[in-house]
Amino acid sequence: MTEAVLTPDRILDAAEDVLRRFGPAKATVLDVARALNVSHGSVYRHFKTKAALRDAVTERWLARVSTRLREITAAGGDAQDRLRQWLDTLVECKHRLARTDPELFATYTRLTDETREVVTAHVADLAAQLGRIIADGNDQGLFAAPDPLLAGRAVLSATARFHNPVNIAEWSDPALSADYAAVLDLLLNGLRTGRPE
Amino acid sequence: MTEAVLTPDRILDAAEDVLRRFGPAKATVLDVARALNVSHGSVYRHFKTKAALRDAVTERWLARVSTRLREITAAGGDAQDRLRQWLDTLVECKHRLARTDPELFATYTRLTDETREVVTAHVADLAAQLGRIIADGNDQGLFAAPDPLLAGRAVLSATARFHNPVNIAEWSDPALSADYAAVLDLLLNGLRTGRPE
DNA sequence: GGGCTGACAGAATTTGAAATCTGTCATCTG
DNA sequence: CAGATGACAGATTTCAAATTCTGTCAGCCC
Numbered sequence: 001m002t003e004a005v006l007t008p009d010r011i012l013d014a015a016e017d018v019l020r021r022f023g024p025a026k027a028t029v030l031d032v033a034r035a036l037n038v039s040h041g042s043v044y045r046h047f048k049t050k051a052a053l054r055d056a057v058t059e060r061w062l063a064r065v066s067t068r069l070r071e072i073t074a075a076g077g078d079a080q081d082r083l084r085q086w087l088d089t090l091v092e093c094k095h096r097l098a099r100t101d102p103e104l105f106a107t108y109t110r111l112t113d114e115t116r117e118v119v120t121a122h123v124a125d126l127a128a129q130l131g132r133i134i135a136d137g138n139d140q141g142l143f144a145a146p147d148p149l150l151a152g153r154a155v156l157s158a159t160a161r162f163h164n165p166v167n168i169a170e171w172s173d174p175a176l177s178a179d180y181a182a183v184l185d186l187l188l189n190g191l192r193t194g195r196p197e
Numbered sequence: 198m199t200e201a202v203l204t205p206d207r208i209l210d211a212a213e214d215v216l217r218r219f220g221p222a223k224a225t226v227l228d229v230a231r232a233l234n235v236s237h238g239s240v241y242r243h244f245k246t247k248a249a250l251r252d253a254v255t256e257r258w259l260a261r262v263s264t265r266l267r268e269i270t271a272a273g274g275d276a277q278d279r280l281r282q283w284l285d286t287l288v289e290c291k292h293r294l295a296r297t298d299p300e301l302f303a304t305y306t307r308l309t310d311e312t313r314e315v316v317t318a319h320v321a322d323l324a325a326q327l328g329r330i331i332a333d334g335n336d337q338g339l340f341a342a343p344d345p346l347l348a349g350r351a352v353l354s355a356t357a358r359f360h361n362p363v364n365i366a367e368w369s370d371p372a373l374s375a376d377y378a379a380v381l382d383l384l385l386n387g388l389r390t391g392r393p394e
Numbered sequence: 395g396g397g398c399t400g401a402c403a404g405a406a407t408t409t410g411a412a413a414t415c416t417g418t419c420a421t422c423t424g
Numbered sequence: 425c426a427g428a429t430g431a432c433a434g435a436t437t438t439c440a441a442a443t444t445c446t447g448t449c450a451g452c453c454c
Contacts, residue, residue, distance in 0.1 A: 190387030
């Protein structure tokens with residue numbers, strides 16, 4: 001049916017679709033192959049294992065998030081506003097996926113459980129972006145963080161409840177956004193004057 | 198064999214033991230009854246359902262933690278030191294149980310997943326204790342938190358990664374204690390001068 | 395020849411029948 | 425008569441057989 005050549009990207013599109021429909025527990029490589037009208041052997045030509053395919057789907061989603069955040073990181077202007085906007089975006093991204101694509105979100109969560117390298121790299125990337133914003137804040141005289149990268153890791157840790165998928169059960173708590181606002185205020189305040197470590 | 202009367206506490210002791218040995222997935226009410234040399238009907242006389250029994254075991258463990266923390270809350274002295282000590286104790290308690298009684302810890306984690314009332318109450322209690330310490334800190338001129346209870350909830354949220362069981366997978370991360378120290382410094386700093394919300 | 399296919403072995407998952415467990419309650423016992 | 429018992433129905437779990445899937449590869453096709 002489909003005439004186009006089989007590329008990793010087309011496979012990823014199909015895999016994402018299959019995961020969305022069947023969820024991480026039911027989706028098979030055979031399903032992905034069927035969706036593309038090819039044999040499963042062809043899928044294995046592009047992805048060594050099923051885990052590699054799943055990781056690639058997740059990596060692509062994480063890359064999209066990261067790119068979106070990087071725009072905020074790179075933009076100039078008040079570091080405090082940028083930090084807020086950056087975290088708001090991160091939290092909103094996660095919550096939106098959890099709401100609109102629960103099955104795809106489950107795939108991503110499962111990956112987190114298994115502490116795969118992909119997630120570690122993503123977290124390091126996010127911490128580095130935060131570190132960058134905080135360093136800018138230091139330059140602007142808004143913050144006084146002696147070790148911006150460590151402060152970045154700390155801000156990411158401290159907001160984990162609001163963006164780490166393992167906490168999904170708490171995301172329906174009506175007090176969540178009040179808690180988020182309070183944490184953010186506390187953190188920004190902490191970055192401003194003090195010597196955090 | 199055992200001559201003593203059957204009390205809820207004896208049942209809880211036995212249930213805790215069975216959970217420790219078999220884990221939450223394998224432990225049955227029949228096992229608990231066997232351990233006590235009674236019929237399972239007798240256990241149901243004291244606990245309406247298996248879930249109620251499991252909740253009671255967890256509640257007792259949480260109460261022990263809470264009592265230990267309350268001593269720190271109630272003690273006088275520098276609020277900042279107390280806040281640190283309180284959080285250190287909370288984190289240490291959780292990590293110790295995770296290490297020494299993984300099966301019992303799994304029971305407790307499962308409860309958290311199911312967002313039972315028991316856990317909600319425990320969290321509210323912890324937040325209130327933190328609120329109390331922060332209020333003391335305000336009085337001592339160490340902190341400047343306009344809403345101590347909200348600040349308490351915020352501190353609990355911000356340190357969730359280090360004590361909430363859902364994060365257990367990350368507790369083996371070698372950078373964890375560095376992150377914990379950085380978060381704590383940031384939070385204490387935030388409480389000191391600012392107006393968090 | 396580069397890329398795709400489908401047969402294949404071993405691993406993982408599904409299935410359904412048998413075993414066990416949960417929760418109730420009529421009955422027993424001290 | 426307060427408290428314990430064990431038989432019971434329905435729900436859940438277990439186990440082993442059968443199916444399906446993963447990953448490989450010799451050969452096919454364009």
